[in-house]
Amino acid sequence: MRLYQLDAFTDRLFAGNPAAVIPLTEWLPDEQMQRIAAENNLAETAFYVATGEPGHYHIRWFTPTVEVDLCGHATLATAYVVFYLEQKPDADRITFDSRSGPLNVCREEEGWLVLDFPVDTVQKATLLPPALLTAFDEKPVAILKGKTDYMLVYETQEQIEQLTPDFRELVTVPARGVIVTAPGKDVDFVSRFFGPQSGIDEDPVTGSAHTTLIPYWAEKLGKTSLKAQQLSARGGSLMCKLSGERVEIAGQVQLYLKGEIL
Template identity: 40%
Template structure:
C-alpha cells in the first residue's frame, strides 16, 4: 500500500522557514502502530493523518516518538493541503480527540485562520527542580498548563541565548517547556523544547500559543498580538484571544510531494 505524503512548511513569512509537517490523507483508518511507524520514518516535527468524515475531517498527529494530543502547525499544514486540493473550499472542520472540533478558514490573502480552545497557564509557586536545572538562565516566573511549563523571562536576549539540558527537561514528561519574553519587534517571543514527546527544540509550535497568547494579552492588556518563535527556522503567528478561544493565523507552503510504502 502506498501513501501520498505532502511535506508542508507552516507559519512561514518574512524570511521565516517555519515548521515542517507531513500531511497524509487516507481513505480508511490506519492502526496507531502503523501511523507511528510512518511518522517515525518521515522524521519531521509532526505527521498529520486526515480522513474525510461526512462534512468534516478526522485528524490525528504523530511526532517521531509518540501521538500528540494537539498540534497547531500540522493543522495549518493539513488545511493548506485541503485548500490546495479543493480550491472551492473556504472552511474546514477537523475532528480531534483531545481538543474537540477545530474550525479553519481560508482568508482572501492566502493566510489560514484557526480557531482553538484557550489553554491559559496558571502560576507555579514551586517550579520543578528539573526545570530550573535544565535551563541555563533562571526564569523570573514559572507558569504551567496541561501541555507545558512556561518559563517567563524579563529579557528577550535571555530567550534567544539560553541553553537547555535534554536529560533534565525530559524528566518533566508528559509536559514540555516553553520559554518566553516580551519582544522589541513583535509583541512576544518564545522557544519550545519537547524532548519527552518529539525532539529537542521545535521550530514553531502553534498549540502552545493557545497558552502564550492569553498570558501576554492579559499582561500587556493588548489584543490581538503578533508572536515570533525564535528557533533556527523561526515562525510568525498572529494571535487573537476571543473569550474561551484563541484564533491563530499563519501561512504555509508545500515543499515536497512524496510517497511511502507500507
C-alpha cells in the same frame, strides 16, 4: 498513500515548522501510523480522514515517538492540503474533529490560514520538578503550568535567544514540553519550545503552545490582537487573537514536496 511535506507559519521555504500530511480514506492501525511518523522524523506527521459531512475531517497527529492531543503547525499544513491540493472545497472554512475537540480553519486572502483553537489557561506552578530549574542557565521571573506544558517567563528577548537547555535534564520534566517566553523587540512577544519528552529537542514553531501564550500576553499587555515570533533557528511568525475562550492563530504555509509511500 500520498505524502506532502510543508513548512508552516512562514512565507518562505526552509523556514517555519515542517510537517508531513497524509490523506487517508480510512484509518491505518495506530502502530503503523506511529512507525510512519518515526520514519518521516519530523516534529509532526498529520493523518486525516473525511467524515462524510462536507468540510469536516478527522485529524490525528504523531511525533516520531508519541501521538499528541493537539498540534497547530501540522493542522495549518493539513488545512493547506485540503484547501489547495486534495479536496479543494469552495467554502473558506473547514472543521477538523480531534482529541482536543472541533478545530476550525478559515482561509483568508494572500494565503493566510487562521486556526481556531481552545484557550489553555495557566496557573502558577507550585510543585516544581527540580530538573525544570537545573536544565536552564537563566532563571525565569515566573513559572506557570498549563494543561500539558510548563511555561517559563523571562524579562528580555535576548534571554530567550541565548538559552541553551540541558536536554538530558529537561527530558525528565513530566510534561509534553516547556515553553519559554518574553516580551519581543519588534513583536508583542517571542517564545521557544523545548519538547525532548515528545521526541524533539526544540520545535521550530509551535502553534499549540500559543493557546497558552496568547491569553497570558493578552492579559499582560492589555490587548487581544498580538504579533508573535518563535525564535528557533528556522523561525516563524504568527498573528494571534484572543476571542473569549478561543484563540485565533494565523499563519502561512509553503509546499516543499509531494511523494508516495509505497
